[in-house]
Amino acid sequence: MSDPKISRRHFLGGAAVLGGTALMGCSGTPHASDAAIASSTSGSLTGSTGRAKGSGTLVLINLDGANDGLNTVCPVEDSRYRSARGDLALDGGSCHPLSEGFVLHPALVGCKALWDQDRLAVVHGVGFAELDRSHFHCRDVWQSAQPTSTSTGWVGRWLDQSSGDVLGAVAVDRLLPLVMRGETRRGAVVPPGEFNLPGGDALRPALAQMSAADRDRADAADLVAASNGDLLALADAVGPVLSGGDGRNVAVGDPDPLASRLETVAALIAADLGTRVYTVTLGGFDTHAAQAATHHQLLSELDGAITAFLRQVAGRDVTVAVWSEFGRRVAANASGGTDHGKASVMLLAGRVQSGHHGDPPPLDKLDDGDLRTTVDFRSVLGGLAEGVLGLDAADLVGADHRPLAVV
Amino acid sequence: MTPTESITSASNASERAKVAHLVRRAGFGLPSDDLDRMAADGYEAAVERVIAGLHRPDPGADSIPPPRFDSARLVAAFEGNDPAVRQEAQRTIARERRELVRWWLQRMLAADEPWREKLTFHWHDHFSTSFSKVRFPELMWLQHSTLHRLGPGRFDELVHAISRDGAMLIWLDGNDNRVGAPNENFARELFELFTLGHSAPASPDHDGHHGDPAYTEDDVQAAARALTGWRVDRSTGAGVFTPSRHDTGPKTLLGVTGQLGLDDVVRLATTHPACGPHVVARLWSRFARPATASDPVVVELARDFSRDLDTTALLRRMFMHSEFTSSVTRTALVKTPVEWMVGALRMVRHDLPDGAEELLFALGQVPFAPPDVAGWPANGAWLSTASARLRLEGATYLAGVADLSSLSSTPKDRRVQAIGRLLAVERWGSATLAALESVASDPARLLALALVSPEFMTA
Numbered sequence: 001m002s003d004p005k006i007s008r009r010h011f012l013g014g015a016a017v018l019g020g021t022a023l024m025g026c027s028g029t030p031h032a033s034d035a036a037i038a039s040s041t042s043g044s045l046t047g048s049t050g051r052a053k054g055s056g057t058l059v060l061i062n063l064d065g066a067n068d069g070l071n072t073v074c075p076v077e078d079s080r081y082r083s084a085r086g087d088l089a090l091d092g093g094s095c096h097p098l099s100e101g102f103v104l105h106p107a108l109v110g111c112k113a114l115w116d117q118d119r120l121a122v123v124h125g126v127g128f129a130e131l132d133r134s135h136f137h138c139r140d141v142w143q144s145a146q147p148t149s150t151s152t153g154w155v156g157r158w159l160d161q162s163s164g165d166v167l168g169a170v171a172v173d174r175l176l177p178l179v180m181r182g183e184t185r186r187g188a189v190v191p192p193g194e195f196n197l198p199g200g201d202a203l204r205p206a207l208a209q210m211s212a213a214d215r216d217r218a219d220a221a222d223l224v225a226a227s228n229g230d231l232l233a234l235a236d237a238v239g240p241v242l243s244g245g246d247g248r249n250v251a252v253g254d255p256d257p258l259a260s261r262l263e264t265v266a267a268l269i270a271a272d273l274g275t276r277v278y279t280v281t282l283g284g285f286d287t288h289a290a291q292a293a294t295h296h297q298l299l300s301e302l303d304g305a306i307t308a309f310l311r312q313v314a315g316r317d318v319t320v321a322v323w324s325e326f327g328r329r330v331a332a333n334a335s336g337g338t339d340h341g342k343a344s345v346m347l348l349a350g351r352v353q354s355g356h357h358g359d360p361p362p363l364d365k366l367d368d369g370d371l372r373t374t375v376d377f378r379s380v381l382g383g384l385a386e387g388v389l390g391l392d393a394a395d396l397v398g399a400d401h402r403p404l405a406v407v
Numbered sequence: 408m409t410p411t412e413s414i415t416s417a418s419n420a421s422e423r424a425k426v427a428h429l430v431r432r433a434g435f436g437l438p439s440d441d442l443d444r445m446a447a448d449g450y451e452a453a454v455e456r457v458i459a460g461l462h463r464p465d466p467g468a469d470s471i472p473p474p475r476f477d478s479a480r481l482v483a484a485f486e487g488n489d490p491a492v493r494q495e496a497q498r499t500i501a502r503e504r505r506e507l508v509r510w511w512l513q514r515m516l517a518a519d520e521p522w523r524e525k526l527t528f529h530w531h532d533h534f535s536t537s538f539s540k541v542r543f544p545e546l547m548w549l550q551h552s553t554l555h556r557l558g559p560g561r562f563d564e565l566v567h568a569i570s571r572d573g574a575m576l577i578w579l580d581g582n583d584n585r586v587g588a589p590n591e592n593f594a595r596e597l598f599e600l601f602t603l604g605h606s607a608p609a610s611p612d613h614d615g616h617h618g619d620p621a622y623t624e625d626d627v628q629a630a631a632r633a634l635t636g637w638r639v640d641r642s643t644g645a646g647v648f649t650p651s652r653h654d655t656g657p658k659t660l661l662g663v664t665g666q667l668g669l670d671d672v673v674r675l676a677t678t679h680p681a682c683g684p685h686v687v688a689r690l691w692s693r694f695a696r697p698a699t700a701s702d703p704v705v706v707e708l709a710r711d712f713s714r715d716l717d718t719t720a721l722l723r724r725m726f727m728h729s730e731f732t733s734s735v736t737r738t739a740l741v742k743t744p745v746e747w748m749v750g751a752l753r754m755v756r757h758d759l760p761d762g763a764e765e766l767l768f769a770l771g772q773v774p775f776a777p778p779d780v781a782g783w784p785a786n787g788a789w790l791s792t793a794s795a796r797l798r799l800e801g802a803t804y805l806a807g808v809a810d811l812s813s814l815s816s817t818p819k820d821r822r823v824q825a826i827g828r829l830l831a832v833e834r835w836g837s838a839t840l841a842a843l844e845s846v847a848s849d850p851a852r853l854l855a856l857a858l859v860s861p862e863f864m865t866a
Contacts, residue, residue, distance in 0.1 A: 065779070166792065210841075218739070283779075286779075333588065335580060
């Protein structure tokens with residue numbers, strides 16, 4: 001550590017191996033993975049067969065920017081849909097039929113296969129009463145699951161109550177999302193890629209000493225100390241799992257495709273570290289202009305990543321829940337895009353009660369041009385908390401919203 | 408020592424600590440000898456130096472040459488259909504982006520008086536725009552020039568310029584906003600993030616009341632119509648007004664009806680009673696401590712700001728406010744990755760290392776690439792296991808390449824005091840003190856540990 005010949009790699013850290021292309025190159029490079037789809041049916045069924053409720057692992061995928069739910073699970077033959085959407089209306093022929101008049105977006109090839117295997121659920125009309133088309137407000141509401149408080153997230157509050165270590169919940173991300181923050185505890189954040197203790201063990205004793213309790217410290221400083229202490233614990237647990245030399249956790253040329261984040265999740269699940277909740281994010285869904293191509297590419301990335309992930313965790317009790325802060329306006333705008341809307345769909349995959357849940361919002365009874373909420377998102381989160389995690393939904397999301405039996 | 412001398416030196420020490428706090432928040436901190444000079448004439452004089460420095464050219468920062476931009480060729484490449492030419496253009500964009508990020512970081516490092524750079528970084532976060540959607544890096548550079556030029560001036564002039572800014576017109580789709588086909592993206596964020604604040608408070612005030620929203624959905628849609636017609640001129644990158652694209656019909660916006668246009672939108676938003684408290688809350692949260700628009704200090708400071716919209720005058724009142732130098736305020740903020748890296752490099756007087764932008768990317772804060780229009784998160788969001796690991800990695804690297812001679816030549820038993828002086832940290836907590844003493848024999852370990860300490864991260 002006092003060796004002055006430390007290579008440049010050390011300053012770059014794990015980031016160096018990710019390559020700079022996606023950082024400095026153009027955004028929106030497609031990483032659609034059609035190869036992943038072909039073998040998607042080979043994963044063994046983890047459906048609702050023979051497993052105890054409430055002992056599973058929950059993976060939350062946030063489609064950030066407000067996903068167009070109407071073009072994700074689509075009433076494609078509905079004339080009101082076709083006239084409102086104009087050029088943005090999907091071509092029914094290239095979509096994947098589900099049932100009850102709904103189809104999946106053409107990019108969701110792998111999800112269609114999951115549907116056919118009873119491993120996909122669609123929740124219609126998901127939203128909430130206070131939904132006001134603000135990304136930032138709604139994103140906070142979703143993560144806190146408590147519209148009157150945005151300082152803690154629902155997973156964080158569960159961590160507060162639980163007795164586990166820092167590994168109880170893991171965000172595979174760069175920053176700590178609100179959903180992972182409790183009053184006294186917070187989830188761990190593991191970036192995609194390797195996770196070792198920089199400088200080896202040279203600084204470990206001193207770092208541990210510095211992380212010890214200090215009554216004089218202010219709150220912000222306490223959080224710094226806690227994050228350093230958690231780092232030591234996490235490096236011990238996760239380091240050996242993620243720094244394996246086969247490079248399978250290293251994404252070359254692109255820093256953060258969803259697939260590599262989910263690959264990290266799969267590696268952590270395989271290591272049986274006791275983590276019950278994982279969160280990952282795919283951004284770019286705020287499609288105010290030229291939506292068709294962007295949305296296709298994003299859903300394609302989502303589809304490929306989920307398909308590959310469920311194959312990687314085959315045989316394990318895992319439920320994936322895909323959410324977005326709200327949906328988009330029913331009518332297309334004149335920029336070939338859609339403005340902020342209200343209710344949207346959630347996709348659930350893996351171990352789920354497959355099929356349709358919730359009432360599809362009627363297209364002839366819009367709420368100021370938007371789909372109406374028919375299912376409060378807290379009912380879905382409550383259903384996941386009970387069905388996947390075995391927790392009392394009322395504790396986490398309040399007693400006002402009856403858990404929906406989605407798992 | 409006579410009693411008088413003791414009192415004088417104690418008050419000097421506390422005055423120096425106040426100035427150290429000022430230069431950390433208004434800039435990126437100063438190495439000890441610079442700090443001594445800054446503190447020589449007391450706190451108030453130091454505030455006046457910062458305020459005056461906001462309006463002076465900075466030869467240090469201006470010595471960093473901006474990237475070479477080749478926008479005309481990029482435009483031509485994307486208008487054509489030759490895949491090889493387009494691929495080459497993508498490589499050019501990647502180079503320009505990297506150079507642009509490093510250019511700003513180097514300005515922050517080289518600035519003789521970094522206050523202007525820090526304020527510009529605040530406005531970049533406030534009017535958050537990213538090159539993830541703005542294809543041409545030169546547009547981001549032009550926006551930076553606008554924020555830098557107008558940042559210390561009148562807030563309404565800044566909003567007026569940003570509303571016609573080329574990068575912003577692309578970022579929030581103003582470029583597509585035209586009569587008969589309004590695109591409300593910019594209008595919504597103009598109200599919610601840039602001027603008025605979110606319309607429906609997430610939590611009621613202490614009396615349990617939800618205040619009246621500052622604006623409604625109708626206002627957002629009326630503002631979008633009023634802003635129609637502004638597009639980016641491809642040859643200059645500037646916003647230009649095309650009358651044929653403008654909606655000349657009557658609109659009702661924030662209670663005013665008329666044939667409203669961009670000037671009216673900016674005037675009505677920046678003179679709205681909600682604007683002052685919202686903007687002051689963001690500045691107070693950046694420079695002092697986290698606050699909302701209803702925080703008493705914010706309400707007090709917003710009274711004058713709402714009248715004159717003068718950012719420099721507001722900053723002076725903020726820095727001279729007794730709450731700014733209170734002990735609570737002094738420990739209330741967590742350094743962002745840029746503040747941490749630039750601060751550390753300035754303290755040890757080291758150039759920007761290769762790969763600095765990659766480390767910032769991994770930490771989640773690349774200048775010109777905020778995550779979305781709300782800007783970067785603050786404080787607790789920067790403190791995770793992942794960021795703790797990356798900071799340790801960067802600190803370990805820096806300790807390996809920095810000039811440690813001043814530490815090495817200090818006797819072992821005084822090195823902990825010396826590292827405090829080097830990093831301008833006045834006081835270490837007991838846990839950190841014990842940890843630093845345990846590695847005092849190794850100057851590089853001492854520096855690495857101090858750079859990730861709670862005291863350096865939150866000072």
